[in-house]
Amino acid sequence: MSAIDRVRILVLGDSGVGKTSFVHLAAHNEPLRSPSWTVGCSVEVKLHEYKEGMKEQKTFFIEFWDIGGSHSHRNSRPVFYNPCHGAILVHDLTNGKSEKNLHKWVREIGRNKRERKESNSLSIVSSSSLLVNEFDQESFIGNTLIPYIVIGTKLDQLDARKTRLEIMASHLGCDEIVMDCRQTRYLAAGTSNAVKLSRFYDKAIEMRSKSHKDSFTERFGDPISPILSTKFYSPHQD
Ligand SMILES: Nc1nc2c(ncn2[C@@H]2O[C@H](COP(=O)(O)OP(=O)(O)O)[C@@H](O)[C@H]2O)c(=O)[nH]1
Ligand SMILES: [Mg+2]
Numbered sequence: 001m002s003a004i005d006r007v008r009i010l011v012l013g014d015s016g017v018g019k020t021s022f023v024h025l026a027a028h029n030e031p032l033r034s035p036s037w038t039v040g041c042s043v044e045v046k047l048h049e050y051k052e053g054m055k056e057q058k059t060f061f062i063e064f065w066d067i068g069g070s071h072s073h074r075n076s077r078p079v080f081y082n083p084c085h086g087a088i089l090v091h092d093l094t095n096g097k098s099e100k101n102l103h104k105w106v107r108e109i110g111r112n113k114r115e116r117k118e119s120n121s122l123s124i125v126s127s128s129s130l131l132v133n134e135f136d137q138e139s140f141i142g143n144t145l146i147p148y149i150v151i152g153t154k155l156d157q158l159d160a161r162k163t164r165l166e167i168m169a170s171h172l173g174c175d176e177i178v179m180d181c182r183q184t185r186y187l188a189a190g191t192s193n194a195v196k197l198s199r200f201y202d203k204a205i206e207m208r209s210k211s212h213k214d215s216f217t218e219r220f221g222d223p224i225s226p227i228l229s230t231k232f233y234s235p236h237q238d
Contacts, residue, residue: 004047006061007201007208008083012105013090014098015068018153021181022090023064026197031182038068041080048201060205064088081112083211086147086204089168093152093178102150102168109146147203149196152178155186175200 011019020042024032027044044064051057065080087109091099150169155178158164169176175196179186187193 004059004061005208006063007048007085007204008063008065009201009204010081010084010087010109011064011066011090012087012102012109014092014095014101017090017092017095017098018151018181019066019090022088022151022153022179023066025181025184025187027064029187030184038066040068042066048198048205050202050205052198060201062201062204078108078112081109083208084109084146085208085211086149086200088149088151088200090151090153091168092154093158093164094154099152099168106148106172146207147200148172148174149200150174150176152176153181156180156183 011023013019020035020038021032023044024030024035027046044066046062046064048060048062049057050060065084067080087105089102089105091102150166150172152164166176177186177193177196179193185191187197
């Protein structure tokens with residue numbers, strides 16, 4: 001039996017927004033009764049069926065890398081950013097600042113990806129765009145190299161009369177799920193939230209395949225180029 005491939009998904013957001021609670025519910029289908037402080041990083045795993053019900057169906061391990069949101073861990077966090085195939089951005093619906101702060105997390109990923117690309121002599125994001133401290137949509141979108149999904153937590157504590165705009169999700173052009181992380185029904189199979197999450201995992205899996213192909217191409221050239229196919233892939237060539 002072949003080994004099951006793994007996909008790394010970062011779970012980012014300020015401290016206390018509900019990252020650990022969300023991950024526990026997503027990975028185990030049950031709420032976390034007493035969350036403890038996440039020190040550094042913790043990893044939870046779940047099995048996911050890519051393109052379930054279709055001929056491309058395949059099982060993957062989704063790894064949730066729940067990274068401590070504390071400012072003091074800022075310098076050590078990049079260690080966890082590579083490889084990274086997608087990111088779950090978590091904010092607390094009762095705390096508007098936690099949604100605004102998601103921009104910082106996206107920028108941190110963008111900066112990291114860029115530094116890695118540059119070290120491979122392949123810069124694809126203009127460096128000037130990353131020096132901007134204020135939110136700048138153009139540079140921001142330029143950094144969105146991986147799939148995202150936004151999770152708004154603590155829906156149970158939100159004043160029902162308040163309407164809210166999905167600011168972050170619309171900037172990123174991704175889905176948003178609003179929920180109470182202590183209630184299983186918000187991610188129950190067959191719900192629109194479960195469909196959104198599943199679609200996000202599939203995109204992350206596709207990103208993984210793409211990044212594997214890119215790193216192969218960077219090292220060895222295009223695998224389907226005629227030169228390579230003659231040299232390495234055709235056993236009948238002299
Ligand atoms: N009422 C409510 N509390 C939540 C929700 N999600 C998380 N919490 C609580 O918020 C606190 C921080 O959650 P935690 O998952 O540790 O946040 P993290 O620091 O981002 O990992 C805990 O007391 C959780 O029980 C939610 O959707 N509703
Ligand atoms: Mg935590």
